[in-house]
Amino acid sequence: MLAICALLIGSFVAAVISGSAGFGGALLLLPLLNQAVGVTLAVPLLTIAQLVGNLSRVAFGWREIRWRPVLLFLAPALPAAALGAWWFTALPKALTVRCLGAAILLFVILKLRGLNFRPSPQLLICGGAVVGLLSGLVGSAGLIGAAIFLSLDLPPVAYVASEATTAVAMHLVKWAVYQRVIVLDGAFWSLAAGMSVAMVAGTWVGKRLIETLSVARFRLLVAGLLAVTAVQMLWMG
Structure with a gap:
């Protein structure tokens, strides 16, 4: 019961962080999930939680979605996400944990260095393949996907809805793989529902907090927490 309460609180805090800092919530939630339910269930649970969040963003900005870049991005991202999800289920779990830690540390470094891209169809195609593979393997590659869509200089609602559309599609593909190879019982679904809420x-x-907090300092704090977590995962496996 204590572990469930910790996960629900952690889900709430992770969403607050994502809503106010713009990144980091899902990756901070991963180590908590790993400790509470094990790495085998951690990534599927995170996938469900992220799916719910992104679906709401898609619904909010449906009319503003830019379908051409979305489809270019998804063409390689979907098969890559399926491959990454399959690798996740097949790799030794200690190696998977270290992959999670390495991905978190990489995202922190990229964020602190100011991740920027020049828009092009090639960027969408190559970026889709990378993001899809990492998303399936380690549960989240939202920072890279967000940077790619930010480079397109879309209006805010169009950016949020378009990027969320790609995330929803990848999460659905990953989920199709996970549920075929991982046994998910009623307790899993109850926990997934609670985390989603x-x-x-x-x-x-998080959206309310961003109006009162210093976003730059808050992002730096989140980046520090992510870096410490990543090093611990790499070291301990």
């Missing part, structure tokens, strides 16, 4: 609430709070 907590993340929706946390996202709303």
Whole structure:
């Protein structure tokens, strides 16, 4: 019961962080999930929680979605996400944990260095392949995907809805793989539902907090937490 409460609180906090800092929430939630339910269930649970959050963003900005870049991005991203999800289920779990840690540390470094891209169809295609593979393997590659869509200089609603559309599609593909090779019982679904509700609430709070907090300092704090977590995962496996 204590572990479930910790996951619900962690989901809420992760959503607050994502809603106010713009990144980091899902990756901070991964180590907590790993400790509570094990790495085998951690990534599928995170996938469900992220799917719910991104679906709400798609619904909010449906009319503003830019379908051409979305389709270019998804063409390689979907098969790459399926491959990454299959690798996740096949790799030794200690190696998977270290992959999670390495991915978190990489995303922190890229963020602190100011991740920027020049827009092009080639960027969307190559970036889609990389993001899809990492998303399937380690659960989240949102920082890279966000940077790619930010480079397109879309209006805010179009950017959010378009990037969320790609995330929803990848999460659905990953989920199709996970449920075929991982046994998911009623307890899993109950926990997934609770986490989803907590993340929706946390996202709303995060949007309110961003109006009062120093975003730059908050992002630096989140980056520091991510870096410490990544090093611990790499070291301990």
